[in-house]
Amino acid sequence: MEKSEASNALLCIGHGVALWSPEGDLRVFNKAFQDRFDCFLGPIPRGISQVGLLETAERTGLVVRNESDGRAPDFADDSLAGRTLHFSDGSIWKLEGWRTTDGGVVTLCRNVTDEVRNAQSLQRATETALQADRTKSRFLRAANHDLRQPLASLKILIYNCISARSEEERQQALHAMDISVSIMEDLLGALLNIGQLDAGRITPSIQTFQVSSILERLRLQFDHQAREKGLELRVVPSKIAIESDRALLERILANFVGNAIRYTDTGRVLIGCRRYGNKLHISVLDTGCGIDPQFHEAIFDEFFRVTEQQRERQHSLGLGLNIAKRLAEIIKHPIHVASTPGKGSMFSIDVPIGNILHSSVGEPEISERVGGEFAGLACLVLEDDIHLRDALSTLLDRWGIRVLTIDSFENVEAAVEGLEAQPDIIISDYRLRGGVQGTDVVGRINDLLQKPCPAIVVTADTNPPLIQSIRDQGFPVLIKPLSPPGLRIIMHNLLFEPEFVPEIS
DSSP, X not given: OOHHHHHHHHHTSSSEEEEEOTTSBEEEEOHHHHHHTOOSSSSOOXXXXXXXXXXXXXXXXXXXXXXXXXXXXXXXXXGGOOEEEEETTSOEEEEEEEEOTTSOEEEEEEEOHHHHHHHHHHHHHHHHHHHHHHHHHHHHHHHHHHTHHHHHHHHHHHHHHHTOSSHHHHXXXXXHHHHHHXXXXXXXXXXXXXXXXXXXXXXOOOEEEETHHHHHHHHHHHHHHXXXXXXXXXXXXXXXXXXXXXXXXXXXXXXXXXXXHHTOOXXXXXXEEEEETTEEEEEEEEOSOOOOGGGTTGGGXXXXXXXXXXXXXXXXXXXXXXXXXXXXXXXXXXXXXXXXXTTEEEEEEEEEBOOGGGOOXXXXXXXXXXXXXXXXXXXXXXXXXXXXXHHHHHHHHHTTOEEEEOOOSTTHHHHHHTOSXXXXXXXXXXXXXXXXXXXXXXXXXXXXXXXXXXXXXXXXXXXXXXXHHHHHTTOOEEESSOOHHHHHHHHHHHHHOGGGOOOOO
16 A cells, blocks of 8 residues: 555544654544644634644643643654543543655544543442442441440449449439440440441431430449549539430540540549520640640541550540541531649530520430339230340330230240230231241231231331331331330330320330
């Protein structure tokens, strides 16, 4: 094939092609090249240099970015080939060049928009997967960190309960143990929420409630730890109503108090509130070692330790304040720190003040109201885990309820006939032995009883569609581990106020 024929064949391909002389002047180009560099009033001028062509494209706004260094490349030197240009229409083109036998240059202009977009999508997917892995690791570290505080209290309380000298002391220890277990439940739920927060899939639940409920739980959670170190934990009471996410705010303050006790060897820790306009300033003050001002921002970084000595002494991962900061950003509550080395620290958070008339009532207040009204009633428990069944039966028995059980879910007819009494209410696990669903068993029992018996379905599955499906069948749902106050509230409403059955999970 002669040179002219080769040139003609090259100029007919779908990509933009141009041929430059050994002196760097434009000789010929195809229609695709003309269409791409349509920045002149007419055809591309013959004789224009490569630098001149690309400078014109940039000056007129046709080329908006050159990925190499922002300047138009000079393809007379083929070592500069391979530049990527971004055009104003959003397309991305790759320029490649080759020397001809007479010293000229052939330039190929190729559309690589799809290739670049696909590579970017793959990169984003990779980053998302890496972020998910980091989120999982952070979740496990946070769980290890935060669960240590109520566990430490629980160990002390168990010892106090065993060595109690009177029934009154034993009851006080058991009550505090119940609070610690409740706090651990809340922590696990909040940690799951944090995983969702990392993924951007959760919105805080802002409610109006009295700050006293959180202050009392903090006192119960940390009083034993403080006394164990010889510290005074003082909580200044307040009944001001605030607007916040109750669980997340408590997590923030618990981290403040836990750190205060951890880094205070003598003296006291004080939790108090002060009103500033429409904000409540909730503060945790200590007489501990204090923090140098140069570290006041760094202490909120993940894994930060002022000294390695603190890490060895406290066996802590350095996640508490980082978690507190992230949660405060989620609920939009400013955090403040003031500290002087050797004199102590103050960590505080500003919370909007709410209208007390809109304040919610806590579970313990409601559950006390309904205590004792179940005496003489019969409850049918459908639970194939013997330990859970025994624990639930013991709880119901303390409330004066006669407990009935069915062991064989495959032969419900015979089991119902063998019951010693007609049940007034049914509590059923959702997933029973052999793949049987509790909702189906409850339906069959009602058919056999020939009357509808109110029922509560219990499950460890927190999948929202499943929970909604159970509720759509007319059953209130409780999530394991069971909350006795929550169970009592639902039982009260099912038996005595069925039109006011709350959704407690």
